[in-house]
Amino acid sequence: MRWSQYYLFTTREVPNDAEVVSHQLMIRAGMIKKLAAGIYTYLPFGWRSLAKLSAIVRRELDAAGALELQMPAIQPAELWQESGRWQRYGKELLRIKDRHDREFAFGPTHEEVITDLVRRDVKSYRQLPFNLYQIQTKFRDEIRPRFGLMRGREFIMKDAYSFDVDAAGLDKAYEAMRRAYCAIFDACRLDYSAVEADTGTIGGSASHEFMVMAGSGESAVVRCPSCGYAANVEKAETRREPAGEAHPPQELQEVATPGKKAVEEVARFLKIAPRRIVKTLIYETEKGLVAALIRGDREVNEVKLMNHLDVERLELASEEKVREATGAPVGFAGPIGLSGLRMVAEESIRHLTNWACGANKEDAHYTGVNPGRDVQLSEFADFLLVHGGDACPRCDGTLEVFRGIEVGHIFKLGDKYSKALGCTFTDEAGAELPMIMGCYGLGIGRTVAAAIEQNHDADGIIWPRPLAPFEVLLAGLNPDDAEVRRVTEGLYDQLREKGVEVFYDDRDERPGVKFKDADLIGLPVRLVVGAKSLKDGQVEVSLRRDRAKHLVAVGDAVAKVLELLHA
RNA sequence: CGGGGCGUAGCUCAGCUUGGUAGAGCGCACGGUUCGGGACCGUGAGGUCGGAGGUUCAAAUCCUCUCGCCCCGACCA
Numbered sequence: 001m002r003w004s005q006y007y008l009f010t011t012r013e014v015p016n017d018a019e020v021v022s023h024q025l026m027i028r029a030g031m032i033k034k035l036a037a038g039i040y041t042y043l044p045f046g047w048r049s050l051a052k053l054s055a056i057v058r059r060e061l062d063a064a065g066a067l068e069l070q071m072p073a074i075q076p077a078e079l080w081q082e083s084g085r086w087q088r089y090g091k092e093l094l095r096i097k098d099r100h101d102r103e104f105a106f107g108p109t110h111e112e113v114i115t116d117l118v119r120r121d122v123k124s125y126r127q128l129p130f131n132l133y134q135i136q137t138k139f140r141d142e143i144r145p146r147f148g149l150m151r152g153r154e155f156i157m158k159d160a161y162s163f164d165v166d167a168a169g170l171d172k173a174y175e176a177m178r179r180a181y182c183a184i185f186d187a188c189r190l191d192y193s194a195v196e197a198d199t200g201t202i203g204g205s206a207s208h209e210f211m212v213m214a215g216s217g218e219s220a221v222v223r224c225p226s227c228g229y230a231a232n233v234e235k236a237e238t239r240r241e242p243a244g245e246a247h248p249p250q251e252l253q254e255v256a257t258p259g260k261k262a263v264e265e266v267a268r269f270l271k272i273a274p275r276r277i278v279k280t281l282i283y284e285t286e287k288g289l290v291a292a293l294i295r296g297d298r299e300v301n302e303v304k305l306m307n308h309l310d311v312e313r314l315e316l317a318s319e320e321k322v323r324e325a326t327g328a329p330v331g332f333a334g335p336i337g338l339s340g341l342r343m344v345a346e347e348s349i350r351h352l353t354n355w356a357c358g359a360n361k362e363d364a365h366y367t368g369v370n371p372g373r374d375v376q377l378s379e380f381a382d383f384l385l386v387h388g389g390d391a392c393p394r395c396d397g398t399l400e401v402f403r404g405i406e407v408g409h410i411f412k413l414g415d416k417y418s419k420a421l422g423c424t425f426t427d428e429a430g431a432e433l434p435m436i437m438g439c440y441g442l443g444i445g446r447t448v449a450a451a452i453e454q455n456h457d458a459d460g461i462i463w464p465r466p467l468a469p470f471e472v473l474l475a476g477l478n479p480d481d482a483e484v485r486r487v488t489e490g491l492y493d494q495l496r497e498k499g500v501e502v503f504y505d506d507r508d509e510r511p512g513v514k515f516k517d518a519d520l521i522g523l524p525v526r527l528v529v530g531a532k533s534l535k536d537g538q539v540e541v542s543l544r545r546d547r548a549k550h551l552v553a554v555g556d557a558v559a560k561v562l563e564l565l566h567a
Numbered sequence: 568c569g570g571g572g573c574g575u576a577g578c579u580c581a582g583c584u585u586g587g588u589a590g591a592g593c594g595c596a597c598g599g600u601u602c603g604g605g606a607c608c609g610u611g612a613g614g615u616c617g618g619a620g621g622u623u624c625a626a627a628u629c630c631u632c633u634c635g636c637c638c639c640g641a642c643c644a
Contacts, residue, residue, distance in 0.1 A: 013579050017637055261644055331644045512604040530603055
């Protein structure tokens with residue numbers, strides 16, 4: 001491809017709303033253009049990269065036995081009402097009406113549609129199992145779209161859905177997808193890790209997220225360097241010390257703590273460590289108020305707590321609700337004397353003795369609290385937010401926290417949707433059973449953005465070859481020099497004959513501009529023909545990644561390019 | 568949803584406090600000199616100052632409303 005005939009316009013300056021590197025570089029390198037908040041046009045150069053990734057995804061999924069189809073982006077409300085998600089999904093679901101005032105949604109995901117499709121077609125165990133996928137534009141009306149393709153509203157995603165007769169079948173399908181995902185991200189040469197994850201709003205049992213490691217990532221994951229345990233912080237567990245404390249019990253005392261609300265303030269005022277305070281968080285759920293007790297120096301993992309309580313809504317209660325429940329303003333809640341609401345204690349306080357907590361009275365706390373004597377705690381659960389330095393739950397290692405970009409997420413759905421939508425089959429014995437489903441998402445645009453996050457320098461993108469829009473940048477300097485032009489054109493033809501994807505900078509630009517642009521767009525191999533070295537019959541070949549220049553004879557240039565390309 | 572900020576040339580931004588003929592750099596066009604790391608000189612095109620209403624002799628500037636965009640927060644007791 002000749003640049004002079006291509007639609008690629010690079011820029012030196014970057015719009016002020018581009019915060020992260022991948023977003024800035026994608027705009028500067030002419031890959032994407034914003035149309036509205038979180039909505040982008042994929043320009044030819046950027047689209048090629050997405051197409052490369054899509055091809056890899058197709059190759060690996062096809063190899064794993066999945067079948068590609070294409071479902072509608074617009075989905076009728078009825079299906080979402082049937083699954084219950086019309087109400088539950090929230091404002092992220094873009095709802096639209098047609099001319100007859102019928103309600104539709106622009107699909108953020110396709111569980112309903114695929115399940116509806118399959119329930120109409122498939123009736124017998126003989127037709128199972130199978131795995132169907134599509135690569136399609138989705139829409140999620142995010143509150144705050146940002147970071148370009150990393151958190152857009154309209155985005156391209158590969159979503160696959162497996163259907164099996166039983167859990168064992170699902171296990172196989174799930175494992176096949178997990179392997180396919182590894183093959184895909186390996187093929188893209190990304191530094192990633194598959195972590196255990198919470199199943200979130202999609203629901204289901206087991207789940208893994210594929211995270212590309214990047215400091216700019218929006219998700220925190222923990223990893224154990226010793227045993228390789230890896231999990232999303234929302235899911236991560238930690239090993240608890242089994243032993244209790246054996247301090248002689250102190251006397252229960254009510255002490256005045258005027259104006260001391262936050263754990264830090266109370267700890268300083270009482271001259272005790274925050275870990276010796278139990279904080280009582282009053283949460284509001286659709287099942288009523290809940291008091292959650294946790295050690296003062298730790299934080300609640302609300303996802304775990306929601307799962308434990310089996311609720312769909314969980315938020316800290318309002319000032320008035322707290323006052324109603326505890327009889328005190330916010331900051332003085334405690335378990336002693338608290339009644340009329342469910343009370344659940346975090347494992348971190350199970351063995352804690354002689355602690356402090358709010359007295360359910362303004363400006364007062366208790367000290368010397370001992371469960372059993374002063375308060376009955378009957379319900380314990382794990383809803384601790386794990387942080388770096390916590391003990392690994394699988395070995396005696398210590399967990400580390402990383403940031404990552406979630407590029408893929410696979411779920412074992414089970415019968416959640418097949419039951420809700422009546423997607424059943426008849427088994428060998430003649431029994432009617434719901435199909436056992438899995439679903440497998442992979443963000444196409446986000447993965448490309450993640451690849452850039454992970455592969456760039458101060459001058460621009462450094463494409464991993466599998467995702468590069470083109471493989472080789474051929475630049476002819478000194479455009480007026482007939483010999484330069486002749487040699488460059490010749491190399492262009494030869495490379496194309498070899499099947500190499502060459503992007504030929506034949507523009508009438510100064511060398512500096514061509515070099516800067518070459519660095520910015522970051523094609524893996526660069527071949528430069530300039531008058532100076534051509535006097536000695538040489539051209540320059542280099543890799544974007546290390547920029548080491550190799551001067552080779554014109555006749556050896558193509559071979560050298562091929563060598564570097566496959567290095 | 569709450570708070571803050573910003574909308575002025577294609578892009579980055581100045582001008583607004585204190586109302587008085589709309590600016591710079593980059594980019595773009597043309598001419599010339601240049602030509603191995605975003606050249607230089609000259610000339611030029613390009614803006615309903617996001618939109619509507621108001622105050623005023625006069626509004627980019629002050630007031631009200633509105634739309635769009637960006638950032639932060641969304642309560643850890």
